[in-house]
Amino acid sequence: MANAKLYVGNLSYNSTEESLASLFSQFGEVVSARIVTDRETGRSKxxxxxxxxxxxxxxxxxxxxxxxxxxxxxxxxxxxxxxEPRQGGRGFGGGGRGYGGGGGGRY
Known part of the structure; x- marks a missing residue:
């Protein structure tokens, strides 16, 4: 394993970056701990x-x-x-959803 970056899934929504760092610090030095949050609500994902x-x-x-x-x-x-880069797929999917939603409203 050449990489020292870990994915941590199924976290409690009450977890903080501090509690995450503390949990992992028992196994060695933690360089960084980051919980991914929803951009709009700020709530943990x-x-x-x-x-x-x-x-x-x-x-x-x-x-x-x-x-x-x-x-x-x-x-x-x-x-x-x-x-993985997702820009193309995301843009296409977003456009498709917008078009589908608009079409559904007409009928």
Missing amino acids: GFGFVEMASPEAAQQSIAQLNGQQVDGRQLTVNEARPQ
Whole structure:
């Protein structure tokens, strides 16, 4: 595992970036912890990313935390994959939905 960035899924909506960093710090130095939030509401989307200082610490975090119950939810912890470019698909999908919605209103 060359990457020390982890995906953390199924987080409690009450989780904070501080509590996430604290949880992972028992396995090594945490470089960053980020919970992804909805752009419009600011509410947690229930997942985030933690970057560990070393691949070894990241691997140990996966081994110890994946599948564990935290705040009543079973965490999913695995190596983060690079985000794939979605601009073309998103624009097309958005246009399609807008067109479909407009067409539905006419009938």
